[in-house]
Amino acid sequence: MNLSPRPSDATMLAHDRVYRRLRTRIMHGDLPPGHPLTLRGIGTEYGVSMTPAREAVRRLAAEGALTMSTSGRISTPALSxxxxxxxxxxxxxxxxxxxxxxxxxxxxxxxxxxxxxxxxxxxxxxxxxxxxxxxxxxxxxxxxxxxxxxxxxxxxxxxxxxxxxxxxxxxxxxxxxxxxxxxxxxxxxxxxxxxxxxxxxxxxxxxxxxxxxxxx
Amino acid sequence: MNLSPRPSDATMLAHDRVYRRLRTRIMHGDLPPGHPLTLRGIGTEYGVSMTPAREAVRRLAAEGALTMSTSGRISTPALSxxxxxxxxxxxxxxxxxxxxxxxxxxxxxxxxxxxxxxxxxxxxxxxxxxxxxxxxxxxxxxxxxxxxxxxxxxxxxxxxxxxxxxxxxxxxxxxxxxxxxxxxxxxxxxxxxxxxxxxxxxxxxxxxxxxxxxxx
DNA sequence: GCAGCCCGCTTGTGATCACAAACCCCACAT
DNA sequence: ATGTGGGGTTTGTGATCACAAGCGGGCTGC
Known part of the structure; x- marks a missing residue:
C-alpha cells in the first residue's frame, strides 16, 4: 500500500518540474517569439544542473514549443x-x-x-x-x-x-x-x-x- | 557561404541518430506493444552512452511513441x-x-x-x-x-x-x-x-x- | 504447496567535467 | 562609414559517476 505522504504536490523529479514551468510560461505567451534560452540559464533559474534542463528543453522541442537551430541554440519559435x-x-x-x-x-x-x-x-x-x-x-x-x-x-x-x-x-x-x-x-x-x-x-x-x- | 562537405548523410549528433532509428522501428511496428527498453541497453545497441539514449527516449516519450511508468521504466505503449x-x-x-x-x-x-x-x-x-x-x-x-x-x-x-x-x-x-x-x-x-x-x-x-x- | 519477505542487482536520475563549435564583439583596414 | 578578420567567451554535446528506488528471484515459515 502506498501511503503517499505528500499527495498534494507534484512529482519531485527535477526535469519534470522544469518542463512544466517552462511549458506554462510558453503556452501563456510569457516569452516573445524568437526568445533565446540557454541550458545553463534555465538550470540556474530553476536551481538544477544542465542535465534536467536539457531533458525539459528536449521534450519541449519535441512538442514544437521550442526550436533548436542546427548548432543546438534554443529559442521560442518564430512562426511564418x-x-x-x-x-x-x-x-x-x-x-x-x-x-x-x-x-x-x-x-x-x-x-x-x-x-x-x-x-x-x-x-x-x-x-x-x-x-x-x-x-x-x-x-x-x-x-x-x-x-x-x-x-x-x-x-x-x-x-x-x-x-x-x-x-x-x-x-x-x-x-x-x-x-x-x-x-x-x-x-x-x-x-x-x-x-x-x-x-x-x-x-x-x-x-x-x-x-x-x-x-x- | 556554407560548403557543407558531407551534404548526403545526416546529422552526426549521436542522440539524433538514436532517435531516428528508434522512431523508425517503432513506427513500422518492429516492437510489440508493452515491449520494455532500457537506457543502457539502447546505449549499448547503438554504441553511445546513456546520455544520448536518454535524450532520444525522452523525445520519443514526448511524442507518445514510448511510455514511461511512474518509476521511469520505458516501454512501447499498450493502447486501450x-x-x-x-x-x-x-x-x-x-x-x-x-x-x-x-x-x-x-x-x-x-x-x-x-x-x-x-x-x-x-x-x-x-x-x-x-x-x-x-x-x-x-x-x-x-x-x-x-x-x-x-x-x-x-x-x-x-x-x-x-x-x-x-x-x-x-x-x-x-x-x-x-x-x-x-x-x-x-x-x-x-x-x-x-x-x-x-x-x-x-x-x-x-x-x-x-x-x-x-x-x- | 504457497504466501510473504528480504536482499541483491538492475534501472533511471542528476551532477560534473572535458571538449569542440559557434557566436559575439572589437579592432583594423579599406 | 563599412566590411572583414580574429580571439575570447559562451554554448550544446556526450561520457562518467554516485545514488536512490524498484523490480525480481529465492528463501523462509506456515
Missing part, C-alpha cells in the same frame, strides 16, 4: 504566416471535434463554469493583460474539451496551443480590444440549446478569429 | 481500445484534410508513384510481412500528404502513426488478408477524377478500416 495558418486549421479541426464530443455530456454546471471563466476573460481584456487573456481563454477551451473524454485529442490541441503561445502573445499584445470575445457567448448558447452545428460553427469561428486579425 | 478509437479519429480528421489540400497539386507523376507504392503494399500483404506492409502503407500516405505542403499537419499525422506503430503490428500480425487494400485504389481513382468528396471518403475509409477489424 503559412505555419500560423496551418496551426489555426489544426485547431479548427481538432477543437471542433472535441467540442462536438463534449456537447452530449455538457450539463448545466459545466455551462455555468464556462460563463464564470468567460467573465475572467473579459476582465483580462479590459485590463489589457495579454498573458491573463491567453491563460483564461485557454482555460475556457480546456474546461469544455475535458468533457469530451478524449485525452489524446486534448493533448494534440494543447500541443498546438503550445506552438502558438509566443506568437499569440505578440498578436494580442499589439491588438487593442475592449470587448470580451463574442464567439465564447455563441459557444455557450449553442451548448445550452444542444445545437451541434451551431457549436461547431462557433468554435471554428472563435479559433480562427485570431488568424484573420493577423493575415487580414 | 478507447485510445485506439481516438487516434483513428485523429487520423481521419487530419489525413482527410491533408489529402484534400494535396488534391489540387496532385499531378500525373504523383498518381503513378502512388500506384507503384501500392503495388509494393500488395506484395507485402501477399508475403504476410506485417512490418513491410506498415512501412509501404505509410509511405503511400506520406507521399500523398507531402503534396499538401503542410508540414505541421504532416508532423501531427506522423505522431499519430508513431503512437499506433506497435499496436498496428499486433493488429496486422493476427490479420490474415490476401488482397491489397481496396481503399488505396479508391484514393487513386478520386485523385485522377479530381473528385474531392470521393477522396475525403476514401481516405476516411482507409484510415478507419483497421479500427473496424479490431473493435468489431
Amino acid at each position: 504566416n503559412d505555419r500560423i495558418e496551418e496551426l489555426a486549421a489544426l485547431r479548427a479541426l481538432i477543437e471542433v471535434e472535441l467540442a462536438s464530443r463534449a456537447l452530449p455530456r455538457a450539463h448545466l454546471a459545466l455551462i455555468e463554469r464556462l460563463q464564470s471563466i468567460n467573465a475572467s476573460v473579459g476582465e483580462a481584456v479590459a485590463q489589457r493583460d495579454a498573458v491573463a487573456y491567453i491563460r483564461t481563454n485557454l482555460e475556457f477551451h480546456r474546461t469544455l474539451y475535458l468533457r469530451a473524454q478524449a485525452p489524446a485529442m486534448l493533448a494534440m490541441a494543447e500541443t498546438v496551443w503550445l506552438q502558438m503561445g509566443p506568437t499569440m502573445r505578440a498578436l494580442y499584445g499589439r491588438l487593442r480590444r475592449t470587448e470580451a470575445p463574442q464567439f465564447h457567448r455563441l459557444i455557450i448558447a449553442a451548448l445550452r440549446a444542444g445545437d451541434e452545428p451551431g457549436l461547431r460553427l462557433a468554435v471554428r469561428s472563435d479559433v480562427t478569429q485570431g488568424l484573420r486579425m493577423l493575415v487580414g | 481500445n478507447d485510445r485506439i478509437e481516438e487516434l483513428a479519429a485523429l487520423r481521419a480528421l487530419i489525413e482527410v484534410e491533408l489529402a484534400s489540400r494535396a488534391l489540387p497539386r496532385a499531378h500525373l507523376a504523383l498518381i503513378e508513384r502512388l500506384q507503384s507504392i501500392n503495388a509494393s503494399v500488395g506484395e507485402a500483404v501477399a508475403q504476410r510481412d506485417a512490418v513491410a506492409y506498415i512501412r509501404t502503407n505509410l509511405e503511400f500516405h506520406r507521399t500523398l500528404y507531402l503534396r499538401a505542403q503542410a508540414p505541421a499537419m504532416l508532423a501531427m499525422a506522423e505522431t499519430v502513426w508513431l503512437q499506433m506503430g506497435p499496436t498496428m503490428r499486433a493488429l496486422y500480425g493476427r490479420l490474415r488478408r490476401t488482397e491489397a487494400p481496396q481503399f488505396h485504389r479508391l484514393i487513386i481513382a478520386a485523385l485522377r477524377a479530381g473528385d474531392e468528396p470521393g477522396l475525403r471518403l476514401a481516405v476516411r475509409s482507409d484510415v478507419t478500416q483497421g479500427l473496424r477489424m479490431l473493435v468489431g
Whole structure:
C-alpha cells in the first residue's frame, strides 16, 4: 500500500518540474517569439544542473514549443504566416471535434463554469493583460474539451496551443480590444440549446478569429 | 557561404541518430506493444552512452511513441481500445484534410508513384510481412500528404502513426488478408477524377478500416 | 504447496567535467 | 562609414559517476 505522504504536490523529479514551468510560461505567451534560452540559464533559474534542463528543453522541442537551430541554440519559435495558418486549421479541426464530443455530456454546471471563466476573460481584456487573456481563454477551451473524454485529442490541441503561445502573445499584445470575445457567448448558447452545428460553427469561428486579425 | 562537405548523410549528433532509428522501428511496428527498453541497453545497441539514449527516449516519450511508468521504466505503449478509437479519429480528421489540400497539386507523376507504392503494399500483404506492409502503407500516405505542403499537419499525422506503430503490428500480425487494400485504389481513382468528396471518403475509409477489424 | 519477505542487482536520475563549435564583439583596414 | 578578420567567451554535446528506488528471484515459515 502506498501511503503517499505528500499527495498534494507534484512529482519531485527535477526535469519534470522544469518542463512544466517552462511549458506554462510558453503556452501563456510569457516569452516573445524568437526568445533565446540557454541550458545553463534555465538550470540556474530553476536551481538544477544542465542535465534536467536539457531533458525539459528536449521534450519541449519535441512538442514544437521550442526550436533548436542546427548548432543546438534554443529559442521560442518564430512562426511564418503559412505555419500560423496551418496551426489555426489544426485547431479548427481538432477543437471542433472535441467540442462536438463534449456537447452530449455538457450539463448545466459545466455551462455555468464556462460563463464564470468567460467573465475572467473579459476582465483580462479590459485590463489589457495579454498573458491573463491567453491563460483564461485557454482555460475556457480546456474546461469544455475535458468533457469530451478524449485525452489524446486534448493533448494534440494543447500541443498546438503550445506552438502558438509566443506568437499569440505578440498578436494580442499589439491588438487593442475592449470587448470580451463574442464567439465564447455563441459557444455557450449553442451548448445550452444542444445545437451541434451551431457549436461547431462557433468554435471554428472563435479559433480562427485570431488568424484573420493577423493575415487580414 | 556554407560548403557543407558531407551534404548526403545526416546529422552526426549521436542522440539524433538514436532517435531516428528508434522512431523508425517503432513506427513500422518492429516492437510489440508493452515491449520494455532500457537506457543502457539502447546505449549499448547503438554504441553511445546513456546520455544520448536518454535524450532520444525522452523525445520519443514526448511524442507518445514510448511510455514511461511512474518509476521511469520505458516501454512501447499498450493502447486501450478507447485510445485506439481516438487516434483513428485523429487520423481521419487530419489525413482527410491533408489529402484534400494535396488534391489540387496532385499531378500525373504523383498518381503513378502512388500506384507503384501500392503495388509494393500488395506484395507485402501477399508475403504476410506485417512490418513491410506498415512501412509501404505509410509511405503511400506520406507521399500523398507531402503534396499538401503542410508540414505541421504532416508532423501531427506522423505522431499519430508513431503512437499506433506497435499496436498496428499486433493488429496486422493476427490479420490474415490476401488482397491489397481496396481503399488505396479508391484514393487513386478520386485523385485522377479530381473528385474531392470521393477522396475525403476514401481516405476516411482507409484510415478507419483497421479500427473496424479490431473493435468489431 | 504457497504466501510473504528480504536482499541483491538492475534501472533511471542528476551532477560534473572535458571538449569542440559557434557566436559575439572589437579592432583594423579599406 | 563599412566590411572583414580574429580571439575570447559562451554554448550544446556526450561520457562518467554516485545514488536512490524498484523490480525480481529465492528463501523462509506456515
